[in-house]
Amino acid sequence: MATRALIQRLGSQASYHIGIEAYDPAKLGLADMMTQFAGVGEAAFAGPLPITVARPMEQSTAIPAVFPWALQWQDDANDSIDWVFLVDNATAAATRRIVMYLYNRHTAVWVWQGFVTVTLPTATAYTVRGFRMTYDLYTTGTVAVSGTAVTGTGTAWQTNKVCVGNRIGFGSTNPALITTWYTISAIGSDTGITLAATAGTIAGGTAFVIEDLRAVMATTNATTTNGGLIVVKGLAKDLFSNVGGAVPAATTVDNIRASYWLADATTVTNITATGLGIEPKTSATSQFVYVIDGTANPVIFKYNIRAALVPTAGKDFSASVFILKTGSGGAVTGAIGQNNNGRLATVGHGPHSGVSTLYFTTASRVYAAPVSGITSGSTTWLSAGTVATEVPPGGVNTFAATGALSSIEYAALMDKFVITSNATSKCYVTQYRTDAGQWDRVFGVDTRQIDQGTADSTITPVPSYTGGTPSVWSEGGLCYFVTVGTSAQTNRAYALPLGADWEYSGTTGAEIILPELVTPEASKYTHVFVQENQVIGGRTGANLGLPTEPCRVSYRTSGISDDSGAWTAVDSTGSISGAGSSSIQFRLEFRTIGLTGIPSRIHSVGVIYEDLGTDSHYQPSVAQSSTASKSFAWRFSTAFGSTVPALRVRLYNAVTGGLLLDDTTATSASGVFEKSTNDGGAWGAYNTTDKANETTYIRYTPTTLADNIKVRALLTQN
Amino acid sequence: MIHIEQHQPLKDDPKTLVAVPTGDYDETDLLECYAEGADPAVPTCMYQAQYVVLGRPIYEQSEELTEDQVAALIANRPAHEVINNRKLIDGKKRASKYVGRVVRAREGRALKRDIRKKVLSEEASTTPAKTFSDPVEVVEPKIERPVDGAATTTPDTIQGTSSEEIVTAPASGTTTASVATSTPALDPVSTTTQSALEVPVTEGSQATSSVGDVVGGEAASSAESILVPEMSTTTIDAIPVATSTPLLTPTSTTTAEEIVAYAKKKIIRKLGL
Numbered sequence: 001m002a003t004r005a006l007i008q009r010l011g012s013q014a015s016y017h018i019g020i021e022a023y024d025p026a027k028l029g030l031a032d033m034m035t036q037f038a039g040v041g042e043a044a045f046a047g048p049l050p051i052t053v054a055r056p057m058e059q060s061t062a063i064p065a066v067f068p069w070a071l072q073w074q075d076d077a078n079d080s081i082d083w084v085f086l087v088d089n090a091t092a093a094a095t096r097r098i099v100m101y102l103y104n105r106h107t108a109v110w111v112w113q114g115f116v117t118v119t120l121p122t123a124t125a126y127t128v129r130g131f132r133m134t135y136d137l138y139t140t141g142t143v144a145v146s147g148t149a150v151t152g153t154g155t156a157w158q159t160n161k162v163c164v165g166n167r168i169g170f171g172s173t174n175p176a177l178i179t180t181w182y183t184i185s186a187i188g189s190d191t192g193i194t195l196a197a198t199a200g201t202i203a204g205g206t207a208f209v210i211e212d213l214r215a216v217m218a219t220t221n222a223t224t225t226n227g228g229l230i231v232v233k234g235l236a237k238d239l240f241s242n243v244g245g246a247v248p249a250a251t252t253v254d255n256i257r258a259s260y261w262l263a264d265a266t267t268v269t270n271i272t273a274t275g276l277g278i279e280p281k282t283s284a285t286s287q288f289v290y291v292i293d294g295t296a297n298p299v300i301f302k303y304n305i306r307a308a309l310v311p312t313a314g315k316d317f318s319a320s321v322f323i324l325k326t327g328s329g330g331a332v333t334g335a336i337g338q339n340n341n342g343r344l345a346t347v348g349h350g351p352h353s354g355v356s357t358l359y360f361t362t363a364s365r366v367y368a369a370p371v372s373g374i375t376s377g378s379t380t381w382l383s384a385g386t387v388a389t390e391v392p393p394g395g396v397n398t399f400a401a402t403g404a405l406s407s408i409e410y411a412a413l414m415d416k417f418v419i420t421s422n423a424t425s426k427c428y429v430t431q432y433r434t435d436a437g438q439w440d441r442v443f444g445v446d447t448r449q450i451d452q453g454t455a456d457s458t459i460t461p462v463p464s465y466t467g468g469t470p471s472v473w474s475e476g477g478l479c480y481f482v483t484v485g486t487s488a489q490t491n492r493a494y495a496l497p498l499g500a501d502w503e504y505s506g507t508t509g510a511e512i513i514l515p516e517l518v519t520p521e522a523s524k525y526t527h528v529f530v531q532e533n534q535v536i537g538g539r540t541g542a543n544l545g546l547p548t549e550p551c552r553v554s555y556r557t558s559g560i561s562d563d564s565g566a567w568t569a570v571d572s573t574g575s576i577s578g579a580g581s582s583s584i585q586f587r588l589e590f591r592t593i594g595l596t597g598i599p600s601r602i603h604s605v606g607v608i609y610e611d612l613g614t615d616s617h618y619q620p621s622v623a624q625s626s627t628a629s630k631s632f633a634w635r636f637s638t639a640f641g642s643t644v645p646a647l648r649v650r651l652y653n654a655v656t657g658g659l660l661l662d663d664t665t666a667t668s669a670s671g672v673f674e675k676s677t678n679d680g681g682a683w684g685a686y687n688t689t690d691k692a693n694e695t696t697y698i699r700y701t702p703t704t705l706a707d708n709i710k711v712r713a714l715l716t717q718n
Numbered sequence: 719m720i721h722i723e724q725h726q727p728l729k730d731d732p733k734t735l736v737a738v739p740t741g742d743y744d745e746t747d748l749l750e751c752y753a754e755g756a757d758p759a760v761p762t763c764m765y766q767a768q769y770v771v772l773g774r775p776i777y778e779q780s781e782e783l784t785e786d787q788v789a790a791l792i793a794n795r796p797a798h799e800v801i802n803n804r805k806l807i808d809g810k811k812r813a814s815k816y817v818g819r820v821v822r823a824r825e826g827r828a829l830k831r832d833i834r835k836k837v838l839s840e841e842a843s844t845t846p847a848k849t850f851s852d853p854v855e856v857v858e859p860k861i862e863r864p865v866d867g868a869a870t871t872t873p874d875t876i877q878g879t880s881s882e883e884i885v886t887a888p889a890s891g892t893t894t895a896s897v898a899t900s901t902p903a904l905d906p907v908s909t910t911t912q913s914a915l916e917v918p919v920t921e922g923s924q925a926t927s928s929v930g931d932v933v934g935g936e937a938a939s940s941a942e943s944i945l946v947p948e949m950s951t952t953t954i955d956a957i958p959v960a961t962s963t964p965l966l967t968p969t970s971t972t973t974a975e976e977i978v979a980y981a982k983k984k985i986i987r988k989l990g991l
Contacts, residue, residue: 061778062802090780094746094766094818097777117777119765123748123818223817244777246730248763251750258763313820314764 002613003526006517007606008586010036011044019509021077023563025585029513032080033477033497035106042533046512047551048497048590048599049478050536053461054101054110056086057488058453060242063115064089064491065099067131067340068473068480072105074176075476080105081176083237084480085133085215086493091486092125092222098215098232100240103495105478110495114241118215121249121261121314122226129338130218130276130291134305137209138162139173144204148185150193153204158190160284161212161306165234165257168193168210170202175209181238184210187255211236216305218273218291220338227271229262229291231305250314262303263317264325269293270301274336275407277344277358279371281306288323290344290374292360295336297328300358300374300381326374329382334362337406339484340471343417344371345410350432351386359432361405361419364390368432386434393430393438402426411474413499413508416440418479420470427470429498429593441503443593444470450489458538460546462596463494474499477508496597502552502589512588514605516560521612522580523716528553528570529608530588533601549591551600555607557581580609615647615716617691624680624697632713633680633699639691646718647673649700654710661702664718671702720745720767720788720813725758728765729773736770737761737823745783746818761823768814775801784810 013028015036023029028046030036036046056065065086074081081102088097100113120126141154150168164187169178186194215232232247234257239245250258264270274292281287285308291301302323309316342360347353356371366388373384392399402425409418411429419428419439424446430439447464449455463470467490468483477499485491500510519525530553537545552569555576559565560583567587570576584607592599614620617638624633632649649671651661663670665686673686679695686698705711719742728734733754743749745768750761768776768783775797776783783791786806791797800806 063780093782094748095777117774119748119769121748121764121820123746123766123820125817244774246765246769246774246777248751248765249748251761251764253762256762313822 002611002616003608004519004522004611005606005608006519007604008514008517009044009604010046010514010602012036012038013046013515017077018511018513020075025516025560025563027515029511031500031508031510031512032075033105033500033510034512035108042601042603045533045601045603047532047588047601048500048510048592049105049108049495050601051461051463051494051496051598052108052110053451054084054112054493055451055453055488055491056099056493057491059099059112061115061244062488063097063099064486065097065493066482066484066491067128067471068482068493069131069133070103070473070475070478070480071133071135072476073135075105076176078176082475082478083135084110084493085131086482087128087131087215087217089128089484089486089491092127094123094125095119096126096128096217096219097244098235098240100237101493103478103480105476108495110493112242113237114244116235116239116245116247118230118232118247118259119249120219120230120259122221122223124226125222126219126227126230127221128217128219129273130216130340130342132216132276132278132289134212134214134216134278134281134287136212136281137173137175138212139207139209141208142205143170143202143208144206145170145195145199145202147198147200148195150195150199150208151204152191152193156190157187157193157210161255161308162187162193162210163212163214163234163255163257165236165239166210166212167236167238168195168208170199170206170208173207173209175211178209181236183236183238213237214305216276216278216289218276220271220273224271225268227273228264228268229270229273229276229289229301229303229305230259231262232259233257250309250311252311252313254309254311259314260309260311261315262305262309262321263315264301264303264322265317268317269325274298274338275340275342275360277342278305279344279356290342290358290371292336292342292358294328295338297331298336298360298382299328300326300369302374324374324376326381327377327379329369329379332362332365332367332382333387334364334403334405336360336362337469339407339469341407343408343410345412345417347410347417347432348415351434352432357385359408359410359417361408363405364401364403366390366405366408366417366419366432388432388434389436391436391438392428393440393442395438399426399442406469407471409472409474409479411477411479411499413474413477414501414504415507416504418472418474418498420472422465422469424465426465427472429501441501441593443498443595443597445595447596451492452488456538456542456544458542459544460537460598461494462546462598463496466490468492477510497592497599498597499592500590500599501593502591503593505589510589512602514586514588516583516585517607518583519580519607519609520582522582522584523610523612524580525555525557525576525578525584525607525609527574527608528555528576528586529574529606530602531604531606533603536598536601546596546598548598548600549594549596551588551590551602553605554587554589555584556587557584560585576607580611610717612714612716614714617644618698618715620713620715621697624676624699629701630705631699631701632711632715633697634715636691636696636698642690644688644690647698648716648718649673650714650716651702651705652712652714654712660705660709660711663700663702666718670704671700674699674701719743720771720792722749722767722770726770727754728770730769734763734765738821739823743767743821744818745788745814748818748820750821750823752823758823764820766818773797778802779807781807783813785813786810788813 015028016024018029018031066089067087069085071083073083084101086099095117097115097117099115102111141152144151166184167181169181182199183196185196213235217230221227248258250260272294277290279288285306287306289303289305293299307320346356358369369385373381390401402421404422406420416429426442427444428439429441448466449464451461463481468485471482473480479496479498482493535545539545554567554569556565556567618634619637621633621635646666648664665673674683675686676683676697677692721742724740725735734751737750737752737758747767748764751763752758752761772791779801787800790800
């Protein structure tokens with residue numbers, strides 16, 4: 001039996017996307033947030049998306065931008081692109097800018113798209129406290145186009161509140177397949193649209209898609225009664241540019257590219273927003289937003305952001321727009337932060353499982369208020385909910401509570417919350433629990449690293465909190481982590497594959513499945529080995545590189561062809577004790593929620609096994625074998641260094657390959673094992689004592705064996 | 719302050735036009751605008767005055783524009799040389815009031831409150847205090863731009879004075895000036911005088927005096943053209959010529975000549991003449 005090793009090198013393996021493309025045992029399977037990079041040497045690897053950083057303050061127009069909101073705009077076999085939006089954090093002003101990046105989930109590359117400047121409906125100074133975008137597609141019906149005139153069949157554009165400024169594409173209902181977009185300059189009817197530029201002639205019956213992109217901002221204002229909820233309609237990706245598209249304030253016309261002020265009264269009382277929660281759209285005229293107001297005795301304002309507006313100077317506070325205001329829910333413990341603090345979620349765990357609930361944090365608590373209790377004038381909306389206390393994992397004797405919780409985000413893929421704290425503490429990934437139990441995970445650290453564009457080239461980006469409280473958004477498991485600041489040092493954006501963490505891979509499916517590894521004549525698997533990059537970045541000199549988070553391996557030897565086999569975990573020793581098989585397959589899982597969160601990079605994976613040749617510790621002996629007595633002998637050539645393990649003898653018909661006999665030293669059911677230590681001078685009972693000298697032999701004599709058979713004798717470990 | 723012409727197109731969007739009347743506005747004032755070909759009486763959007771004139775580059779800078787920057791941009795200095803130029807920002811005076819106004823198309827042009835306040839305060843020693851007790855609150859003439867010779871509307875009350883009509887001189891129509899019982903508003907027919915209440919001082923701007931825009935007047939390059947409507951130098955329909963006799967006879971001890979003289983002096987000083 002010989003020892004063999006097989007290795008699979010990563011970087012250029014043919015691959016498929018798990019969950020999107022069909023399983024292929026011959027290829028490398030990459031789940032969402034997993035990727036493979038080709039290259040030379042250490043540049044070739046596979047693993048979770050590397051952490052990369054975007055620097056809004058280092059763009060051509062420096063804009064301190066915070067409060068991420070992201071959309072998986074494209075996620076198919078061709079590409080996986082997120083749209084990521086951030087909002088202006090510069091000194092309060094009458095305009096606010098919205099920044100847009102594209103993030104590629106295959107390459108981990110950020111691409112600066114640009115920004116727009118939104119003129120807000122009062123000429124006073126705004127600060128954004130809560131930020132969301134909405135994105136909807138309109139594809140019902142077909143169109144015919146002649147120049148700038150678009151005629152719909154089966155369309156209902158006005159009814160569905162399509163906005164001037166939206167973009168439309170022809171030929172498909174899938175935005176990712178549109179090659180040329182056109183801006184809508186007028187909407188004349190349910191079946192009539194005018195384009196800003198000619199689209200030529202397009203035959204009737206053509207599919208189309210309209211992207212309805214909007215911004216929703218909860219604001220405060222230096223003139224306090226000018227605060228409140230702002231909705232920006234008629235946005236489009238093409239408007240975001242290096243020079244900045246301009247969006248005016250509305251006057252009296254609805255559904256155009258403009259900013260609208262949804263107010264609660266002539267004299268607004270929604271003046272101390274801390275964040276907001278937004279429900280999914282339920283119809284063209286219905287989508288509710290809940291604005292949390294007040295830092296100590298919160299009140300909730302509810303608006304319908306899709307109500308038909310009849311604005312005056314851009315402002316509308318009609319009953320269809322402003323739905324209700326609760327009473328004060330009572331004093332909360334700790335102050336409610338104003339950094340995009342609020343999240344509406346229907347989670348799958350905890351006391352509000354399956355219930356639409358508004359979550360927000362104070363410095364030391366997480367409050368949860370079911371939406372059903374948010375009614376007009378209610379003073380019990382908060383008490384009708386629950387509250388969670390900050391208890392770090394390991395307890396307060398392991399980690400001190402931060403007492404500085406800042407905001408909360410729901411990571412649906414993991415069914416967990418991401419809770420941020422201030423710039424010198426840590427963040428959590430945790431279920432919501434009200435039993436004073438420990439929260440699940442902590443991550444992040446303030447390393448003082450600030451990841452500037454001109455930083456040392458040997459560093460690797462790490463989401464250090466340095467300088468800015470984090471604000472986060474989770475989309476498809478990817479957590480966009482942005483430090484809230486106003487300078488290049490304090491305002492940075494990272495994409496963290498938190499959802500790829502091994503703790504939740506059973507739910508998220510975050511894994512890499514390696515191609516099937518054929519193991520010819522494998523008698524017994526012994527070990528798996530993984531070559532990974534342990535330090536990303538510089539390893540000499542200043543040693544600015546950082547260690548990665550770990551990965552773990554599991555394997556299977558059956559159910560490979562149809563992806564039905566169960567996986568067996570391998571511990572850190574790498575030992576595999578399974579019997580040999582025709583092939584083996586490995587799976588990799590990764591920890592991504594940790595101190596640095598820097599994902600591992602796997603260069604190769606291999607297996608060591610014993611094949612069906614004579615065990616390498618023995619050599620067949622012609623001299624001590626006998627055809628007359630039908631004895632088969634081997635010289636003990638290499639010591640084990642320990643007690644001899646159980647050996648196995650198999651006799652095959654050398655002509656037909658058929659197995660004639662199969663016996664082990666442990667059972668001796670079909671013959672007799674013997675041992676000699678003097679060159680066959682004397683044979684005694686077999687024992688498991690290690691090799692004594694160069695004249696040590698063992699032999700096996702079957703109890704019965706037919707005559708006139710050409711036999712091949714195989715000695716292996718059992 | 720920044721000068722705006724009614725119906726002027728946005729610098730970055732020629733198909734969007736300004737609906738508010740011609741005048742000088744604070745950079746951060748929101749001005750109603752309308753789409754080309756549409757009815758200017760139904761404006762559909764609002765933009766900042768500075769954006770109307772200077773375009774998108776101003777939003778590439780987070781800080782508010784300084785006076786130096788506005789002047790440089792108006793003088794057509796390339797935006798990339800002006801925007802985010804620390805030499806033009808650090809230690810420089812901000813161009814606009816921090817809080818602007820929403821200027822509706824029908825409400826008239828922006829009142830140059832600050833300028834008038836400054837002017838009047840400077841002239842406090844020479845200006846009869848009892849005439850302008852609180853310049854900031856004196857008048858915000860909501861006078862519609864006369865259209866087709868329509869009569870003007872009545873302005874707001876001048877604090878400390880009785881209400882009075884401020885006379886404008888429409889292009890072709892007629893208007894009637896009533897005699898003020900206290901402080902005269904202006905003497906629009908004089909070719910060498912100008913409104914005592916409206917001191918159109920916007921340094922560097924061009925005179926665009928036009929018929930009917932006498933009140934709340936426009937920056938001018940010469941004192942004589944500030945408030946000189948396109949009208950007869952002798953008579954304007956029912957408005958008698960005022961050469962030595964003020965149009966409005968005040969009952970205060972301040973004479974029209976004194977008011978006019980004060981205004982004239984200020985204008986000359988501002989223009990450096």
